[in-house]
Amino acid sequence: MNITVWNEYRHEKENPVVTDIYPEGIHHVIAGFLEEAGHNVKTATLDEEHHGLTEEVLANTDVLIWWGHKAHDEVEEDIAEAVKQRVLEGMGLVVLHSAHFSKVFRKLMGTTCDLKWREADDRERMWVVDPAHPITEGIGQYLEIEKEEMYGEHFDIPTPEELIFISWFEGGEVFRSGATFKRGRGKIFYFRPGHETYPTYYNKEVQQVIQNGVKWAQNEGTPKHVYGNAQPIENISEK
Template sequence: MNILVWNEFRHEKENEVVSDIYPNGIHGAIAGFLEGEGHQVKTATLDEEEHGLTEDVLAETDVLLWWGHKAHDEVNDEIAEKVKQRVLDGMGLVVLHSAHFSKVFKKLMGTTCDLKWREADEKERLWVVDPSHPITEGLGQYIELEKEEMYGEHFDIPAPDELLFVSWFEGGEVFRSGATFRRGRGKIFYFRPGHETYPTYHNEEVQKVIQNGVKWAYNQGTPKHVYGNAQPLENISEK
């Protein structure tokens, strides 16, 4: 499987707390545990030419993981549209944490993707609400994170095809933290935890979810449909 991990790579350069937690960048940390699964993993960042998302790179990518936060508006509209089209054509997409506000995710959802948020070092408990799903395989009843950023409802997304996780936060809010969608021939998994100032991507259960999500999003030969005017398959009798 050819995997591409995309990250703005801005916080790590500007915030010592973040760089201490992720010395190789958030993308580097995620790529590291995915490489351990035996995949071919590459990374790309915002400040690279074409954001590292050239047509050749996208064409060879089976699953793209996207982390963004403070520079969504700096993503070129044409490149975001190319990524959207690749998803429609069958590339898997795993959208992480604050990438809910990315141009790519909003284009695919068709909504604002807005939500409530708060940074207060509070506990998060992600409850598994679909234990039969491949993405939740190998987990217990919940994942507990000692500190995370709060995201709260209402989350302005379309009704998910499948809801996998619901989070409870120490301050009282709840949130749909793991959801899947299908768009065209592509599969999309949104997974909420991953604020940059917490070591969330070093958590083995979070890593397990992302590993499972990549496997689920991988397109293994979904038929490519032909649209437009169609000739009949059978003889049509004259009336």
């Protein structure tokens, strides 16, 4: 599978706390465990030409992973539209943490994608609500993260086609932290954990979920439909 991991790659350059956790960037850590799983992985970042997402890169990407936070507005409109179009054509998309506010995700959802949040070292317990789903393979009844940023309901997204995880936070909130959608021929998985000041992407269960999500999101030959004026496939009898 050809995977592209996109990261705005700003916090790691500007915040020493984040630099210590992810010295080569969040994208490098995610690419690393996906490469260990046997995938062909490329990375792309905001400050590269075309944000690293040229027409050729997108055309050769089976699944795109997106992480963004502080620079959503700097993503060029035409690049966001190109990513959206590729999803409609069948490219899988895994949206991580604060990428809920990315241009790409909001375009595909058609809503504000807003939510409540708090940075207070909350413990997060993420409950599996669909144990038969392939994204939960290898995960028990729940996975627990010692410290994370809190996200709370209401999460302004369309009703998920599949709800995979619900998180409970130490401060009392809950959140739909794993949800899937289909748009056109493409499949989308939103997965909540991953605030930049915590080492969340080193967590083996979080890594397992991302690996499962990538595998689920890959297009496996969904037929391409033809739209517009259509000729009959049977003879139409004269009236």
